């Protein structure tokens with residue numbers, strides 16, 4: 227039930243020895259989801275406590291190189307380090323991202339003659355013209371090629387915007403609902419919201435023991451919500467011994483943007499436990515940030531406020547903001563960026579965290595409903 | 596007149612924190628040539644004393660990811676850090692490599708909406724079917740797309756094998772002759788030879804001063820091979836005061852291979868001052884190396900012997916061979932690889948060097964002819 231985020235790259239534009247290019251991993255119970263994959267992400271994995279071979283889903287916010295150029299190499303290296311089980315075929319890695327991602331990956335893997343020991347599928351989000359200026363749009367001709375898939379590629383979905391919610395519905399399974407929403411940037415960019423579903427409460431084992439019930443199959447039936455008949459004939463309902471259900475957690479990861487687009491982000495991110503947002507430049511350079519399709523801490527804080535997020539994590543810092551520990555006198559101070567966000571969030575109860583490479587942020591279980 | 600090689604990545608298969616993926620820079624008098632560009636090369640530049648913005652030519656030995664996945668990002672970052680001179684258009688970066696490289700770069704730069712502040716051209720070497728097993732060949736359909744170039748792309752040449760020399764003629768200018776030759780690997784792979792042209796010898800300034808000639812325009816004319824008439828009427832020919840011409844240096848960089856293919860390498864590399872060759876695995880794993888299209892130190896030494904090379908530099912080590920300084924007890928010892936090559940080269944006078952990331956290898960001027 228533990229959940230955490232590990233930042234593998236907190237820098238913008240390109241990877242540097244001080245800050246990797248964008249990449250973060252959300253982990254929970256066997257799920258290892260990678261959000262963005264700038265060049266060098268595979269090496270950042272090696273420097274971290276995480277294993278790239280565990281990645282089972284990938285989400286790419288947009289196709290700028292600092293968010294995607296590491297993906298072909300990461301998949302190749304995961305494959306190299308896999309120990310294939312002959313009796314258990316490798317499961318498919320699902321990759322979500324903007325239209326064009328499928329061709330990018332297919333061409334890179336095909337021309338490099340890369341064979342993978344697992345299948346993959348790219349599920350493309352359809353972009354809309356208002357997500358970026360005209361020069362950032364990719365014509366359909368540029369993002370499609372013939373029907374020939376890479377040998378390990380499985381057909382992926384094309385996901386349209388749901389006009390009712392202004393969101394894209396990516397995943398809805400037993401544990402999670404994952405949506406995407408539109409952002410405005412120099413190229414079409416997306417944010418992602420991960421909603422953990424409510425889970426049944428814990429069994430009150432003290433109470434069960436007092437009733438003379440020892441751990442065993444009956445516990446499992448109660449946990450599943452069934453009633454059981456005790457030896458003395460008493461019918462024990464699950465509700466009597468189950469604690470209240472646990473509310474799911476919500477994590478939202480925004481791609482590069484100078485603003486959200488439409489109302490999707492508010493629906494998808496309302497009450498987020500953690501909202502990860504870029505803050506490329508400081509508030510004093512807001513005009514320059516917006517011109518380049520980026521945000522400042524104050525702008526990111528505004529988004530967090532609109533969503534009622536509990537924690538705002540800033541990342542994607544210009545490489546001029548060195549990590550605090552490496553900063554020398556006279557150099558730009560990244561902690562100023564936290565202050566600028568906190569200023570906007572004063573009184574809201576929203577906490578601000580600055581990402582650094584390899585920062586691990588645990589996301590606590592929510593209190594019972 | 597100084598010339599050196601700097602290794603930016605000495606590891607095989609993928610970049611690790613201990614060894615970057617393949618990349619080396621040959622520098623001489625304003626020329627900065629990059630050979631191969633694995634993922635993370637731009638970050639290795641930042642860790643080195645070199646400036647990636649000075650790169651004016653790129654040579655890619657083959658399209659495996661550990662040799663080419665860093666190229667799109669490197670070009671983007673060079674562009675980001677350029678200070679364009681309005682009155683001086685940026686010069687074209689010439690990129691040489693196997694058929695398929697042009698499409699790889701075009702798709703990566705186009706789908707990432709990357710605009711460069713300089714033009715580039717990809718000159719493709721035609722591959723031959725016997726350079727690799729059938730599964731490594733790229734059909735013409737896979738390596739071509741429409742005629743639409745990337746906005747900063749200039750048309751590149753397609754370079755055919757010269758059947759007389761079994762070489763490809765890449766460059767023949769005032770200073771250098773550059774050829775490529777064929778190698779056998781899992782995919783079509785090439786080596787490159789750089790021949791510095793002979794240069795006029797130095798002026799014997801002691802002798803000139805004894806003749807009463809002070810530094811000035813006359814020196815330049817003599818240096819250019821002209822005769823000059825002294826004040827006393829004596830005609831002084833250049834030959835009297837010029838030292839013998841300086842023989843050019845020769846540097847050869849092999850791509851991944853289990854063997855050279857044909858006779859091209861012998862012609863191109865005969866008498867190399869420095870021959871850079873891969874040695875992925877130790878001699879005891881020769882069968883495994885060959886199966887994967889790679890070489891051992893003994894095999895590399897055989898190539899160096901056949902070419903009469905003065906210095907053999909081994910690189911592209913399996914990531915299991917840590918740099919000497921980081922090796923712990925019981926781990927594979929990279930210095931064994933040097934011994935294995937030296938064993939084959941005993942008595943030949945050929946020196947063996949192990950590359951490490953950031954090793955700078957000066958290449959001394961040759962003695963007069």
Ligand SMILES: [Zn+2]
Nearest residue numbers: 238239292482
């Ligand atoms: Zn970015």
Ligand SMILES: [Zn+2]
Nearest residue numbers: 288290411482
């Ligand atoms: Zn971006």
Ligand SMILES: [Zn+2]
Nearest residue numbers: 607608661851
């Ligand atoms: Zn290689």
Ligand SMILES: [Zn+2]
Nearest residue numbers: 657659780851
């Ligand atoms: Zn290779």
